[in-house]
Amino acid sequence: MPVSRRSFLHALSPAPAGPSSAFVAARGREAHAAEGASAPARRSAGVLLLDSNENPLGPGRAAMEALTRAFVDAGRYPTNARPSTADLREAIAHRVSVRPENVALGAGSWELLRSAVRLHASSARHLVTAAPTFEQPEKMAEQLGIGVRRVPVDKDGRIDLEATAQAARWAGLIFFCNPNNPTSTVHPARAVTEFVTRVRKESPDTAILIDEAYHDYVTDPGYATAVPLALEHPNVVVTRTLSKAYGMAGMRIGYAVGQPRAIENFNRWGITFNQNSLAVAAAVASLGDPAHIDAERARNTEARAFTTRFFQDLGCRVMDSQANFLFVETGRPAREFKEACARRGILVGRAFPPLDKSHARVSIGTVDEMQRAGVVIAEVLGAGRPVPAAASSPSRPPR
């Protein structure tokens, strides 16, 4: 086996206890929370982690180098460290072509999604979200006693923008995940612009949060970021994260882009000092190295195509993925599929109601990992077919 997981265990002994329900909320934590308290430590030897939509390669080399150089400032608050949080805001602003006052930092975009619910929704003004989509906003709304309207995705897994716009009247906030987690589908720029324009006209006080967590993985040429819309409209905000293509899920860095007043509100509500000084250094370095994101996109695109073909060969319908995961119609309950895979050393995504009876979310690892996963998944799905060989790729080791 070319890949060793030993490095993961380098400083870790097995976790003694399962996660508490407080873990439910995290992006990527879904797998464990939904399945109860019996989940074992994730990072065990040989276990393939296809459950949390992480970048299997981790941060780029520039990031790790900067992180270790920043050790000298581990004792300094991130405002005093060099680089500082101000430098990070500037690096992000530069990367997305806005000004630093258009950027708010979060301890992962998780924190920003929660702040958005507080800032815009209330017991009198509901949250509109999709079903299924990333649940953090609705979980926050539930914690605060705010009403939630869930709009089912269409048959192709796309967020139903028509029905969402209709549900938006009198709403405080619309959560629009593009590409959508877990269905992996994306709406093109034109549709997003039309949607925003329509909501702004029909329900001008409704804020729209467009979560572009998977932005860097999109290959659909019709797609474009909604950042220009966030700059143009006072109550449109775009969130991003460094947990996905940047490979820094452990570092907890997300950001929001919007008009300065909207951003100021996020900063006011944010956790004081919500950034780690080492992570800031890693992020600044990473943002200055766009080439490694292009490489990561190419790597993921290839592994995604391989895995999509694999499932299609097994006779499973796969939604059009523009992310680093697939939403697959396995024709059996997600929980059952997940447990069968877990018994064979592969963690896949949890159940996503209302599609939990028939679909599973599988994150994209490396091609090697997906080949290993394929053997197991074919077994679980009861197909005796051999796993198709992957196309040659730079991410495969020479044999």
Add this chain to the structure above:
Amino acid sequence: MSFTRRAFVKTVGVGSAAFMAARRSAWAELLQAPAPARAPRPLLLHNNENPLGPGEAVLEAVRSALGQGGPAGRYPWDDVTQLHQAIADRFGVSPENVVTGCGSTQILREAVQIFTSPVKPLVAGQLTYEECAGYADLVGTPVRAIPLDRSLKLDLEAMADAARGAGVAFVNNPNNPTATLLSGDAMDAFIERVHTAAPDAVVLIDEAYHDYVTDPSHRTQIPRAVKDPRLVVARTFSKAHGMAGMRVGYAIGHPDTIKRLAWEGPNALNVAGIVAATASIKDEARLRRESARNMEARKFTLDWFSRAGFGGTDSQTNFIFVDIKRPAKGFRDACREQGVLVSRDFPPLEKSYMRISIGTLDEMKRAVDVFGNVLGVKAKAA
């Protein structure tokens, strides 16, 4: 930088072996290059940081865990579980008694969020760490701000009186920015009074500077918090542990209370901080050395001010609160011009008091020269 390169090259990370091999050698290569020279920066005596940062064992743990990059790319939930266990072990409690946050600041906010409301106010000192009151303002919780007593200590009697009907009574002990301590006996009596006056109120004690206390009358309230569902003790890795940049704090209390307090979960914690904290909590010896180091530098600085005719409170922290007999602003601006950063204003005492963090002894020797210039006193250091 003193760490080894071996940690980077001795194991294989994730992903394809060839890809990772290329990445590894690239890191090793980069790390052989000299670190870029850094511009000198002012003395940072404004944020109560530990000037030495975390210990070598802590950095080694981070290096060892993240050196290959793998865990940095994974959500750190397994690691959080380990940290909770390590904290529980340190205090002889169970992980159910422990909650962690992105700094203790996150935990203080959560306490206000969960235990107060527009009809259940927050009671706090008028001059104390502001995180609780600041968050109370955001969520619409009224704040009963109780003035300090004449010795610039939190007025526990008045605070207990004000606790009737409150959601949270917040005590920072020792108190930032006044550096003053309330004895273990005084805290015991306060907790009992609040429980009697306000059976529903949670007493939240922030012991951020606990490891710097040298007064023998001090006692942590952690043992009591474990049994008392109306008492929570918050701590941080940002001060004596030297990890302000790592953003890890924790609180200890009764399992029922901790469960409610963990409102946001550990999602804001990053893996570098988690690994560092897990290592640091085990290193008691280093905390004692840090306290001794700080005590010497603190005494030197307070002695200097005293000889120069400026009195300070009895500091039990890594900062001092000094009556500089002039507005803080002018002093601060003048010090900045000479390369020393000191604290912001602390109303209502901003017309005469200044908070100065304690750096290394060498740093404080440099700093008092600047203070002497600014205050117009001749250097009298013996």
